[in-house]
Amino acid sequence: GQTPEETTTEEPTQGQTGQDGPEITLVYAEVNPLDTIVGQTGTVFKEKVEELSGGKIKIDIMASGVLGSENDVLDTMLGGGGTIDISRISAFALTSYGGEKSKLLSIPFTFVNREHFWNFATSDLAPEFLLEPHENGSGVRGLFYGEEGFRHFFTVDEVNTMEDLRGMKLRVSNDPVMNGMVRGIGADPTVVSFGELYSALQTGVVDGAEQPIANYKSNAFHEVAPNMILNGHTLGAIQVVITDEAWDKLTAEQQDILMEAGRYASAFNREISEEAENKVLDELKAEGINIVEVNDITPWQEAVKDVVAAETTNNAELYQRLVDMQ
């Protein structure tokens, strides 16, 4: 406790920096290891929060998915277990929790380049998207956006054009958007759990799958599927969410600290993401991985037109605003 003498000491900045709030530790779940783009983004967020709060708010990052998959973690947070306060998720993960707006971020070929995504992430539309789960009554809210690069298909056999993917068994997550997209390009979406994917590629149960470049390498998929076609069907948009419960426990100053650290981490993510990805791409090329550039994206866009239309009808106007932000 503070003695009366201490309270009279003039320290005007203290109140505003949140350093006199209650000491608090927030558990932060991260599915990937700390050395990935998203792991580093989380670390920077943690360091900034702890710096700004003078160590009063501690962030305990539990990485590598030890607290469960994205859906496990979201179920834990939305169910009010109090065991996980913050987590980094892919923006799309909120779709099965009524996240109609965040779903738009992973509609195939929405973002033409990174710049386009960051135009959105720094616009006034972003806070509206981030607050969607809170307004839906899901009990979580977004703090900031980031990205882990465009997602591309990779295959066991060489693939040079979209035509080459036709008839291939491609492993994608089991949601309607991704399944619709794979069907659109004439391939077969195949259900294989992520844990069995490496073996499934090795033995040939599936012919290919899709991941951002960095994850492709960090999961060692390039060892068994050494062909990647840079079609960039979706941008791996990520966001960091916090439970309303944890948010409400914070003082207004502490909330500001989280938001400021979020802006900082978001900017950091923007800075390293492309750089880290290019580095990985060079490493892959040096290892002899066959990387195919896609010069004309129109046939791909044409192929998935229907699924894009079907998945965006509910929010057509909003989706158009996203598309127009390039």
Next chain:
Amino acid sequence: MSNIFNTIDKIKPAYDMTYKIVLFICKVLLIIVIFITTMAVTGRYVSFIPDPAWSEEVVLTCMAFTAVLSAALAIRRKAHIRMTAFDKYLPKKLIVALDLLADVAVLALGVVMIVVGWRYAVLLGSRGSYVSMPSVSRFWMYFPVPLAGIAMVIFELEAIYNHIRGIFLKEEVYNEC
């Protein structure tokens, strides 16, 4: 005293019936799970057999139901793995007392599972759906937990009753299976 027990004993056929019904459900679920998995595999190679995106999530939910329902059956069969290494060194009365204690504790756990499991399933159900089936509420993913609680409570009540009956009638707790 034995009159009371004789009256309550009349409920035993109802228990036998419950056991059979739960067993029936477990068997059906196991068949469904094997069937769906096989269908998904063959569907990859045979065009007219479906290979639906929901196969994995449905299989897992069915298996969760099988797990919790069959576990309640194991309570009745006294089949759950427990440490019995020191049984031969312990007096018989103490073992009965410990069994009773364990059964009461599991009954309490069953009640906890009903209460928090239901609350959780309803909350998550109102907030989310299956990834592969946007129209199916996540409630069904977590409903096995309160259901398990109910099944546990039902069979634990019988086990506890049998202990008490055994103590009062000074006879071995009869083995009902």
Next chain:
Amino acid sequence: MSAESMAILILLGSFFVMVFLRFPIAYAVALSSVFTLLYQGLPLTTIAQQMVRGISSFSLMAVPFFITMGVLMGSGGISERLIGLAKACVGWMRGGMAMVNIVASYFFGGISGSASADTASLGSILIPMMVDQGYDDDFSTAVTITSSVEGLLVPPSHNMVIYATTAGGVSVGSLFLAGYVPAAILAISLMIGSYIISVKRNYPKGEKFNLINLLKQIFISFWALAAVLIVVVGVVGGIFTATESAAIAVIYSLIVSVFIYKGLDWKGVWKVLEKCIDTLSIVLILIATSSIFGFLLTRLGVPQLAANAILGLTDNPILLALLLNLILLVLGTIMDMAPIILIATPILLPIATSIGLHPIQFGIMIILNCGIGLLTPPVGGVLFIGSAVGKVPMERVVRATLPFYICMIITLILITFVPSISLWLPALFR
């Protein structure tokens, strides 16, 4: 004492007390988690969430599938024929069936990549076969569960993928290659152990080897052997994944039992399903509730605490190497493999490399240590499955496994101090 360590004490303490008070282990893990959450002032919904999460892993489905397959094979006439074949093959050797079990795990467990699936599949076929031929049930179960650890080391192995990606910069391909020899050494040490015990317990020895009889038995058991072939060819040939192969094996056993061997009719199939449910009723709930326990151990940072405990204790490389094994073994007694690998690797790998252990060699060490942990009480998934499948009380399995723990520790020490066991093969192919 900090609130955190008090919570750990409550979790582990109340669990051990309840285990000794003869509580069913499946419910003791759940109850101790309830107490811990109450102490921490957290809502109990975590119980519901984690129970479902524990059971919601598709690779885990191999366990119920293989148990069903085993029951069908046992009742439908497939096992009978395999027994005849096994007798003709190794009946002349004392402990021959134990050898079959150990060798089968090298290949079959190698394919499934999961010790649980291996115990569920081979255990539900081989334990009844061994008992039928005069082996004790506890010995048969002990051989089955210990040899299942080979499957973690023979590629493909999901846990090796987890280690490689966690360690960073370790090639999965090299790690896979590294596993063959250590798994073979483990198999040999288990075989030696089994042989000694078989001689001691005076297990039967049949007639002399007869090639004509062997050929006859191969002919008789053609459809039974085809079951194994279908799984192996299907998985290696990329027709289905290891988990899916288990469901295919069920359907195949069903067809052979009902239509070819006619050991079962449809009514009989419905009836024997009860045996499957009996076994599953014990196994699945343990998997579900252990997941709550594991989640709390993880969230309370127990693996970090344990791993950090050996930091700065000594500079002696030999002692440090032994300590690394010790800490992994201790963690293995209460936790599952994947979380240990994920959490302990980043802390322990730098120590390991500082004393000259190669990351690939350390990976093999972690896998074997955690593999042994799957066979130990109080929380050991494979031990529980073995006990349920073999219908032998857990303590008897543990007692029968004691000599095999020694075989495994000897293997572990060899792997720790002879790097070339792990590194020779990957170097050859580089």
